Amino acid sequence: MHIxxxxxxxxxxxxxxxxxxxxxxxxxxxxxxxxxxxxNLTFGVPVVQRMIELSPIPTDIHLMIENVDTEAVKYAExxxxxxxxxxxxxxxxxxxxxxLREMGVRSAVAIKPxxxxxxxxxxxxxxxxxxxxxxxxxxxxxxxxxxxMPKVAEARALISGxxxxxxxxxxGGVTLENIGELxxxxxxxxxxxxxxxxxxxxxxxILELRKSAASGLNQ
Ligand code: DX5
Ligand code: ZN
Numbered sequence: 174m175h176i177x178x179x180x181x182x183x184x185x186x187x188x189x190x191x192x193x194x195x196x197x198x199x200x201x202x203x204x205x206x207x208x209x210x211x212x213n214l215t216f217g218v219p220v221v222q223r224m225i226e227l228s229p230i231p232t233d234i235h236l237m238i239e240n241v242d243t244e245a246v247k248y249a250e251x252x253x254x255x256x257x258x259x260x261x262x263x264x265x266x267x268x269x270x271x272x273l274r275e276m277g278v279r280s281a282v283a284i285k286p287x288x289x290x291x292x293x294x295x296x297x298x299x300x301x302x303x304x305x306x307x308x309x310x311x312x313x314x315x316x317x318x319x320x321x322m323p324k325v326a327e328a329r330a331l332i333s334g335x336x337x338x339x340x341x342x343x344x345g346g347v348t349l350e351n352i353g354e355l356x357x358x359x360x361x362x363x364x365x366x367x368x369x370x371x372x373x374x375x376x377x378x379i380l381e382l383r384k385s386a387a388s389g390l391n392q
Pocket of ligand 1 (some may be wrong): 179180181182202204235308309310311312313314315344345346347364365366367368
């Protein structure tokens with residue numbers, strides 16, 4: 174069970190202490206948005222670079238941007254743990270994922286709620302993580318779209334039926350209440366923005382999310 178708090182809901186005026194507050198998580202999830210692929214704008218290479226330097230844990234970069242095939246490399250150069258591209262934004266996901274791996278970065282591909290899991294079936298050989306978006310990408314604090322739940326199970330079946338070891342991440346509206354069900358459906362990596370940064374004690378919430386995910390798995 175991997176918990177990746179999303180810095181989108183952090184206090185950007187205190188980014189160093191916000192990163193320190195999630196040191197017990199598995200990775201810091203950094204949402205890059207360009208106001209084109211999604212209707213929101215966050216930060217780019219220089220800010221991500223500084224966040225990677227300040228982060229006590231590995232970083233997981235989620236690119237919600239156009240021209241991702243050329244842009245992904247610039248983020249990989251910063252030395253994160255993984256870079257996630259959206260299949261909807263990529264003209265050549267195979268070569269982009271290969272490039273990421275050649276640079277020593279784990280490659281990941283995301284699908285939006287209306288993109289079928291089957292669109293990734295030809296990519297399994299190229300990826301270390303598959304991200305099923307459980308909200309429309311763009312904003313933190315949204316409610317999980319229930320219709321995306323079956324896609325988590327479908328993605329798990331696709332991975333299990335392959336010979337590849339691929340993490341299955343969910344992102345959007347993950348809470349203490351639904352994380353167990355997501356784990357039971359086959360997710361093993363959970364992005365949580367408002368749930369972690371909206372809580373009074375971030376470390377405590379990370380622990381609670383871990384426990385709830387594990388209990389869902391054991392049911
Ligand atoms: C949404 C981002 C998410 C977001 C999740 O487009 O990709 O990572 O920060 O936030 P919560 O957990 O609040 O839904
Ligand atoms: Zn994200």
